[in-house]
Amino acid sequence: xxxxxxxxxxxxxxxxxxxxxxxxxxxxxxxxxxxxxxxxxxxxxxxxxxxxxxxxxxxxxxxxxxxxxxxxxxxxxxxxxxxxxxxxxxxxxxxxxxxxxxxxxxxxxxxxxxxxxxxxxxxxxxxxxxxxxxxxxxxxxxxxxxxxxxxxxxxxxxxxxxxxxxxxxxxxxxxxxxxxxxxxxxxxxxxxxxxxxxxxxxxxxxxxxxxxxxxxxxxxxxxxxxxxxxx
Numbered sequence: 001x002x003x004x005x006x007x008x009x010x011x012x013x014x015x016x017x018x019x020x021x022x023x024x025x026x027x028x029x030x031x032x033x034x035x036x037x038x039x040x041x042x043x044x045x046x047x048x049x050x051x052x053x054x055x056x057x058x059x060x061x062x063x064x065x066x067x068x069x070x071x072x073x074x075x076x077x078x079x080x081x082x083x084x085x086x087x088x089x090x091x092x093x094x095x096x097x098x099x100x101x102x103x104x105x106x107x108x109x110x111x112x113x114x115x116x117x118x119x120x121x122x123x124x125x126x127x128x129x130x131x132x133x134x135x136x137x138x139x140x141x142x143x144x145x146x147x148x149x150x151x152x153x154x155x156x157x158x159x160x161x162x163x164x165x166x167x168x169x170x171x172x173x174x175x176x177x178x179x180x181x182x183x184x185x186x187x188x189x190x191x192x193x194x195x196x197x198x199x200x201x202x203x204x205x206x207x208x209x210x211x212x213x214x215x216x217x218x219x220x221x222x223x224x225x226x227x228x229x230x231x
Contacts, residue, residue: 060087117137155230163228
């Protein structure tokens with residue numbers, strides 16, 4: 001039985017920025033299928049309804065992976081007649097190549113290779129978001145990351161990440177067996193849950209980052225929606 005009492009510090013395979021396309025592309029395709037099945041994009045749809053996203057605003061996705069979240073958001077915004085510009089940032093070259101290929105038909109999405117923890121982000125956006133990204137960082141770097149995200153936004157930061165819970169862990173294992181044959185997804189996905197957060201973890205981390213105005217909401221399937229408001 002895994003230890004759910006604290007965050008795991010074990011690294012995931014996908015933490016390796018040098019992974020080649022042959023390994024990464026099938027994984028990114030599989031993750032999009034699983035996110036679609038589990039309704040992972042609802043966290044952002046719900047948040048932007050609360051925040052009343054408006055035309056001409058800008059959104060940046062840090063740790064954007066294959067860009068599936070931005071493509072889903074672009075379609076969602078288009079259905080609501082919202083003209084939004086999206087920018088995805090990711091440190092892995094092969095991931096950025098995949099994201100650009102998949103979003104080639106979207107004129108309002110661009111991707112930039114960048115290590116968001118190390119590189120200076122000069123451009124500001126109305127909203128900075130991340131999906132299943134912040135659990136990749138230990139507590140100290142999590143605080144640094146959130147402070148950088150907040151400094152780069154004008155209005156709010158939206159975080160979509162996992163709830164560390166036994167049901168989430170075993171449910172993911174079952175789902176991955178059904179929807180993916182990729183070993184990396186099965187191993188990293190289960191480990192992602194162990195590296196993720198309880199609500200108290202998030203409260204402690206946000207306090208450690210000096211964040212005072214925020215909201216934490218639990219959503220299906222075992223997702224945390226964290227909205228940090230610019231003050």
